Amino acid sequence: MSSINEPQERESTFYDSPYLAEHYDIFCEKHMTEQRIDVPVYWEQLQKIQSSAPQQPFVVLDVGTGTGRILHGLASQASQESYDLSTVEFIGLEPSQDMLDRAALNSQMDHVGRVAWEQGTALDLVGVPSLEGGAKKVSMLMWAVGSISHLHEPEQPTQFLSQVAKVLLPGTGRVIISISHHLAPKDLKDAAIAPWENPPRLASRAFPDIVYQTTQLETKTVGHVQHDTREVLVIKTLPGGTEVVVEKNLVHFKGRLWKENELVDTAKNAGLELADIINSEREAFYVFQLPA
Ligand SMILES: C[S@@+](CC[C@H](N)C(=O)[O-])C[C@H]1O[C@@H](n2cnc3c(N)ncnc32)[C@H](O)[C@@H]1O
Numbered sequence: 320m321s322s323i324n325e326p327q328e329r330e331s332t333f334y335d336s337p338y339l340a341e342h343y344d345i346f347c348e349k350h351m352t353e354q355r356i357d358v359p360v361y362w363e364q365l366q367k368i369q370s371s372a373p374q375q376p377f378v379v380l381d382v383g384t385g386t387g388r389i390l391h392g393l394a395s396q397a398s399q400e401s402y403d404l405s406t407v408e409f410i411g412l413e414p415s416q417d418m419l420d421r422a423a424l425n426s427q428m429d430h431v432g433r434v435a436w437e438q439g440t441a442l443d444l445v446g447v448p449s450l451e452g453g454a455k456k457v458s459m460l461m462w463a464v465g466s467i468s469h470l471h472e473p474e475q476p477t478q479f480l481s482q483v484a485k486v487l488l489p490g491t492g493r494v495i496i497s498i499s500h501h502l503a504p505k506d507l508k509d510a511a512i513a514p515w516e517n518p519p520r521l522a523s524r525a526f527p528d529i530v531y532q533t534t535q536l537e538t539k540t541v542g543h544v545q546h547d548t549r550e551v552l553v554i555k556t557l558p559g560g561t562e563v564v565v566e567k568n569l570v571h572f573k574g575r576l577w578k579e580n581e582l583v584d585t586a587k588n589a590g591l592e593l594a595d596i597i598n599s600e601r602e603a604f605y606v607f608q609l610p611a
Pocket of ligand 1: 334347382383384385386387388389412413414415418439440441442463464466469
């Protein structure tokens with residue numbers, strides 16, 4: 320591989336460039352194997368919540384929506400089943416504009432009443448423009464695929480859940496939060512991530528002659544935070560076959576490890592009651608509600 324004009328390594332969140340947004344989708348396709356598929360869980364919840372409370376509009380807020388995988392999945396499921404989403408409003412909330420730009424490219428959502436892709440954070444749900452300062456209430460709120468572990472600072476889960484309590488519709492509204500089993504170990508010493516074999520390169524479909532190459536550099540557990548450092552290279556093959564690195568991403572993931580009952584207790588302190596826990600092979604979906 321040529322090192323001519325190699326770009327400077329940049330600190331990256333894993334989600335913060337047009338290349339990485341595409342890489343995320345390709346990575347999910349490869350790794351969202353049968354046991355990881357979660358859209359059916361959210362689909363069942365949507366129908367259940369809507370049948371118990373057909374408010375209009377029925378607002379669905381997907382926190383950390385990324386490239387919109389879950390909302391696109393729900394829209395597609397509704398099409399297949401001729402389920403009416405014309406009074407449903409989807410809001411995809413996400414800090415990375417690159418992920419949102421990619422989410423908005425998918426145009427198979429004409430049958431959804433309203434779709435908004437909005438930049439923001441889980442720590443300020445009242446500030447989500449479509450929620451009008453908390454005046455518009457959310458019927459279904461989710462944060463998928465264990466990503467609440469991005470809140471690795473000690474006070475962040477409390478901040479997030481108190482924001483949830485401000486925007487959720489009391490009584491019939493539901494919050495579904497996924498926690499990955501591997502981030503809720505029985506014992507912290509079981510939390511270390513096993514070093515993984517570096518995966519094969521993934522070919523881009525959106526960018527000509529581009530491949531993505533990921534190398535795991537280090538993993539360690541410090542207190543209740545799991546650290547996982549990876550390098551993601553974006554490599555272009557030039558005419559003639561020379562490979563050049565066009566983007567060099569250094570990603571320091573920090574993932575919160577959950578103590579037993581921590582999420583449920585934190586939610587309770589924010590006024591949220593546990594309604595259900597749904598377990599799949601890879602994650603647990605905690606369902607909360609606010610008293611009417
Ligand atoms: C693993 S991805 C999940 C994306 C999508 N929900 C899915 O299931 O494919 C985690 C997402 O959470 C977002 N995220 C990280 N910190 C966040 C925060 N404080 N508030 C909201 N979203 C956040 C990331 O930018 C990323 O897009």
